[in-house]
Amino acid sequence: MRVRRCWHLLCEPVQTLQLDVAALFSGAGQPLLNALCQWQALAAHLDGPIVVDAQQLELLGNLDRSCWTNLQALPDTARQLFEAGLLLAEDDVRPCAMRDLQLRQAHWWGPAAVLHAQSRWSAQDSVQQLAEQGLDRLDGLIATLGTPPPSGAASTGAVQLPPVTESTLEKLLERRVSCRNFDGQQWLDLADFSSVLWAGLAERAAVEHVSGARFAKKGSPSAGGLHPVETYLLVRNVRGIDDGLYHYQAEGHRMVPLGSGVVAGTDWQAMASRWLAGQYWFANAQVLVVMAPRYDRLQWKYRNHSKAYRAAILDVGHQSQTLYLAATQAGLGAFVTAAINECDVEQDLGLQPFGDGPLAIAGFGVRAAQMHIAELDPAGAIWQPGGE
Template identity: 40%
Template sequence: MVELDQTPRFSLESLFQGGDGLDRSARWMAHAPHLPDSVPVQWQDLAVLQSLPDGQWLERDAVAQHAEAIDRLLASGLLITDESAQDGVRRRDDNAREIAWWTPALVAQAHGTWEAVDIEDRNNKGLMLSSEQMVEAFGAAPEPDFRRAPDGPVQALATPTRTGFDELLAARRTCRNFDPAATLDARSFATMMRRVWGALGTKTLAPGAVAVKKTSPAGGGLHAVEAYVLVQRVEGVAPGFYHYLSMQHALEPLQALSTEEAAAWAHRFVAGQDWFHDVPVMVVMVARFDRLFWKYRRHTKAWRVVHLDVGHLSQTMYLSATELGLGCFVTAAINDRDVEQALDLPPLREGAIALVGFGPRAMEMKTLELDVFDPVTPGEAVA
């Protein structure tokens, strides 16, 4: 995909010429899924790229008439060679071609990721805005009590029934204070994994087509989300990376880690959100795009569906952890690329979507949680 970029950017030449150091000229940027970032491209080079046969290798001599454009396209990575130095790029390109991606979703998945982001470090450097600073900079946030017709009549609803389930829902919290010394007991860990990610059954729809039943819904019954576990402190489970086998209710060991290594990876996985990294166990929810797009081929909605699947699993995780008396969280602010490299995920065939964690809460609250809030009584907001 190609985008017209009009964002000012640093220019040393502008400084040398007595300017403000910014280049404000427009440029075309190419978003290619096999590359980690967008790259500038000349419009005439795109015409050369368009003229080349798709998916076929060519000798340089066959395109000698476009030598300068070919050199620029090779330098940018928009064209690739058969040299071994580009194996990583070729692997991404092969996966992008083999799986039935819808192109806008493919580009979003390829380029909407983080690597080596450290929010704690940014906080320490004063680079993160507080709520007060955001209001000062951007004005007040849109009102939470949203109405389409503010002056129109409303129809009040009946008083809702209250059961123990309502108490469970109300007790749900995002925990930002975990006990750094606590170990998650084996039974609670196993219960969480089974309740949230375990398979309850299967249904063969046709030879080679199997739907899966779990406690959460999933698009097409495919359940194309895998659970990868980073263990820090779990009774009977050594620190390390694991893959949860949902059919067998078992862990597949991937890499053993020292306590220090596990802590470092936890910090990196959650992009330096220091209020999360003391959790005893993290579960990365990884989409299997090859399974999802086997059915929903080049589908405009399918990429959204896998994010909904992860959301359903997250809420099931919240309710299960709350019922067990555990703190828990979900975050999509993760270093996706670091996660995928650590777990050796095939790029664009599988991808980390979000991460959850659960374990004993700390006795002291250092980071704000919504344990105390202003309650809303039905009917008051629309009076």
């Protein structure tokens, strides 16, 4: 069998503390915790880190990632690297080998590809995890972590700027409060649904320099004018629209139902909750907007570029803010979160992690009459002081 190293690989020394059981029972007053130092291989085509020893690390460093080498000619330890997926064979049909092949044809900058792969979640319940650590409430956060470093710089020598005059934009910004209290039982009007999608995501105009080189104008800026972010909608209780999954087409302001692969009687609420890593305070929103950049479009221009992934994240952020403002203008609540189970979203929508894997989920819908989950509204723009 002939093998080669995977395409994108970073190795990091990690240090963990381990309980020294012998010292614990010896009573000799020795330190009870030992530092364990190990190398971790972080690959873009794998979902988690792989611990490697010094010999394997050296082997990985010496092996070609393009040319094939006979596995039999390598030290025995190479077989473990093959089994872990860090070495791939010529006729390898494992999913990790397929993903490695895709990465070879794409133009990802290695560290960004590794970051993208390794920061994806599958079936995580972030709410439960935070609760277990006592970090789900502000008092728990402060008790555990202390107070956060101050925001803003020291104020000596500051120049006072004139007060701003009231404007429509000012009033809109004042009312923008991340919503964690949706009333999922209410119907969302089709006109409001349409207006938020139009303002937040739609293509307003376009230029086509040559056939196939089309550049859209939207309400948000985009790196290179490429607008790589595609959006997928999970819709419930919108008047005139069937509940379900859709791809939003920015060109033409249309939605395409994603019928294939959707099981009849799908529990949309459960799907929403799974996508949102258990954040039940968002799961009731009538509309979830999955933001999934087309990386090949971005990397058409920014090939192997150290800033391309950053640009994708910023594009998603800009679109989310425009959605927030459009929803606020329509009297609706809005949110965005990066705490999502990317792997589950990909599976449900048929997305490829390195082709069009999601980075965030935004959403909007009808605000509840009462606040059950805390929102940051110190000015009382949405909620009366006292919580309602």
